[in-house]
Amino acid sequence: MIEFEDVGHSYGExxxxxxxDLRLAERRVAFVGANGSGKSTLARMINGLVAxxxxxxxxxxxxxxxxxxxxxxxxxxxxTNPDSxxxxxxxxxxxxxxxxxxxxxxxxxxxxxxALLAEYGLGGYADHxxxxxxxxxxxxxxxxxxLALDPAxxxxxxxxxxxxxxxxxxxxxxxxGLEQQVVLVTHDLDLLGGFDRVVVIDGGRVVADDEPEPxxxxxxxxxx
Amino acid sequence: MxxxxxxEPGSSPLHRAPAGGKFAALLVLAAAVxxxxxxxxxxxxxxxxxxxxxxxxxxxxxxxxVARSLAVLAAFVFVLQWWLLGAGQALVVxxxxxxxxxxxxxxTITTRIDDxxxxxxxxxxxxxxxxxxxxxxxxxxxxTLRAVAALSAIAAEVREAAxxxxxxxxxxxxxVPFLVRTLRHADELGEALxxxxxxxx
Numbered sequence: 571m572i573e574f575e576d577v578g579h580s581y582g583e584x585x586x587x588x589x590x591d592l593r594l595a596e597r598r599v600a601f602v603g604a605n606g607s608g609k610s611t612l613a614r615m616i617n618g619l620v621a622x623x624x625x626x627x628x629x630x631x632x633x634x635x636x637x638x639x640x641x642x643x644x645x646x647x648x649x650t651n652p653d654s655x656x657x658x659x660x661x662x663x664x665x666x667x668x669x670x671x672x673x674x675x676x677x678x679x680x681x682x683x684x685a686l687l688a689e690y691g692l693g694g695y696a697d698h699x700x701x702x703x704x705x706x707x708x709x710x711x712x713x714x715x716x717l718a719l720d721p722a723x724x725x726x727x728x729x730x731x732x733x734x735x736x737x738x739x740x741x742x743x744x745x746x747g748l749e750q751q752v753v754l755v756t757h758d759l760d761l762l763g764g765f766d767r768v769v770v771i772d773g774g775r776v777v778a779d780d781e782p783e784p785x786x787x788x789x790x791x792x793x794x
Numbered sequence: 795m796x797x798x799x800x801x802e803p804g805s806s807p808l809h810r811a812p813a814g815g816k817f818a819a820l821l822v823l824a825a826a827v828x829x830x831x832x833x834x835x836x837x838x839x840x841x842x843x844x845x846x847x848x849x850x851x852x853x854x855x856x857x858x859x860v861a862r863s864l865a866v867l868a869a870f871v872f873v874l875q876w877w878l879l880g881a882g883q884a885l886v887v888x889x890x891x892x893x894x895x896x897x898x899x900x901x902t903i904t905t906r907i908d909d910x911x912x913x914x915x916x917x918x919x920x921x922x923x924x925x926x927x928x929x930x931x932x933x934x935x936x937x938t939l940r941a942v943a944a945l946s947a948i949a950a951e952v953r954e955a956a957x958x959x960x961x962x963x964x965x966x967x968x969x970v971p972f973l974v975r976t977l978r979h980a981d982e983l984g985e986a987l988x989x990x991x992x993x994x995x
Contacts, residue, residue, distance in 0.1 A: 619985055639994035647989035653947075654982030657990075659940055660801060663908040667936075670929075671991055676912055697803035701943060716990070 571595050572616055572723065572753070577625035579611055579774075586611050587774045590625070594753065596766035598746075600782070601755045602789055603771035612771065613755045616725050617645040629723065646721035646750075650728045652708035653701065661687060661703065661711050662696030668718040686714050690744065706737030713744065724750045730758050759786050800943070801906050808850040808904045814913035820901050827890045833882075836889035843896045850904050860899050868892050902939070911936040933992065937983075944983075948975045 572594040579587040586608040601609040614620040615627045618634030618641055627634055634641040649655045658664040665683035666676075674682065684696045690710050695703065700711060709729055716724065726745065730738040742761040745752050754765075762768055768785035770778035770792070778788035803809075808816070823839070830836055847857055868888045875884035911932040918928035952972045953962070961967035987993065 617989055619988060639991070642989065642991045642994060647986075649982065649986055649989075651982060653944070654979055655986040657940060657983065657987065658936060659907050659943060663906060666908055668990060676908075680908075697801070699800055701947060719991070 571630060573628040574612070574615070575625050575628070577612070577615065577622045577627060579608070579615075579620065579623050585774055587622075590776055592769065592776065592779070594767070597751055598765040598767070599751075599753050600762050600765050600768045601753065601771060602757070602759065602762075602768055602786070604793065607771045608774040609755050609771045610727050613725050613727050613753060616723070616753060617642050617647050619647070643719070644721055645723045645725060646716035646719065648709070648712055648716055648724065648726040648729045650731050652705070652712040655712045656700045656708065656715070659699060659701075660696065661692060661698050661700050664700055664711060665715050665718050668715045672719065683718065686718055687711070690714050706733050706740065709733060709737070709741055710744065713741075717748070721750060723753065724748065725753045725755075727755045728757065729754070730756065730761065759789070762786065800902065802852060802856055802903045804851055804904065806850045806904070808846065808900070812913070813905050813909035814917055816901055816905060817910070817913060820897055823897050824894045827893045831886060833885050833889060836886060836893060839893045840889055840896070843893055843900065846897075846900055850900060852900070852903055856903060860896065864892055864895060867895070907936050907939050910939070944979060945976060948972060948979065
């Protein structure tokens with residue numbers, strides 16, 4: 571359960587979020603909004619990358635800005651640009667890097683990493699230089715590296731923005747098959763068919779919060 | 795594009811040797827070439843390093859890449875040293891640089907970064923009681939090596955963009971976007987590390 575209680579955030583004078591009250595228990599939740607609407611800031615609060623300047627956020631009753639470590643163990647985060655998220659030179663090493671924190675011996679880390687890559691269609695790429703993978707493969711690798719730690723919640727900040735249509739679809743299909751609760755920040759409105767709930771954010775406020783169809787109708791009316 | 799000194803998967807004895815041992819051998823070799831003065835000995839070491847590339851079965855295109863960049867560097871160093879110190883000294887300096895850099899390249903070609911990081915962590919473990927955090931230093935080493943690739947990729951893209959606008963000779967057309975993108979990359983990387991739980995102790 572992710573709760574936002576009267577959350578606000580401002581960068582100096584600039585107010586990015588005001589009065590956000592949300593209780594997210596659904597398995598598939600999307601944040602939709604224009605550039606600069608505050609949706610990324612809201613998503614970053616779920617794992618404590620950004621702390622609210624007013625109100626508070628709770629993830630399973632834990633406050634990400636105080637109990638960051640416990641929260642980040644529960645919440646995985648996938649960024650827009652996989653190039654900045656992949657920290658190790660080869661695909662296998664990057665997944666193994668996540669497992670390093672689990673305290674596994676090196677051989678087991680490498681085996682688990684290879685198995686995980688194979689499960690998500692990157693079998694045989696363990697020793698492949700990560701930066702030479704295609705954009706779609708890189709984003710799948712970034713997802714693998716996050717899933718390696720088996721989080722309960724997965725937050726994805728516009729993970730399909732840099733992908734072509736085929737890879738967008740594939741990535742969202744992968745997300746659909748996960749057992750994790752997924753919070754997806756996105757602009758790709760066509761991909762939200764299978765979602766339980768869509769929160770539309772505009773000018774730092776929640777302006778619609780509904781099932782995909784009515785919420786997206788509201789959003790389309792807003793931007794046209 | 796492939797920046798120099800990238801891991802090349804393989805199963806040769808050099809690939810299988812422990813990273814710590816290889817690193818120690820590399821340090822000994824580097825110390826030796828800077829202690830030696832005889833061109834014959836230095837030449838022999840260079841030949842041994844070339845032989846080691848064969849033992850590691852490094853693909854020819856990688857060898858060619860290393861050879862090309864070393865040749866450019868060696869030519870530059872040779873001309874400079876010749877002018878400053880004379881041909882004899884220039885040859886010695888060149889052989890030293892070539893031997894040390896070729897060996898260092900071979901190390902990165904045959905060793906996974908993950909293994910280097912583990913070796914660093916293992917080697918520094920005894921310092922834990924003095925407050926050193928081996929895992930942090932290991933991560934630092936890994937990220938440093940990764941940064942080389944990340945920065946050369948950014949540099950290549952920025953150069954391309956400058957060329958597309960016909961500004962390939964302008965220093966600012968390169969430096970400004972390069973700096974901006976490097977700083978943004980640093981921000982994003984820091985955020986990604988925090989999200990993956992690094993820094994949570």
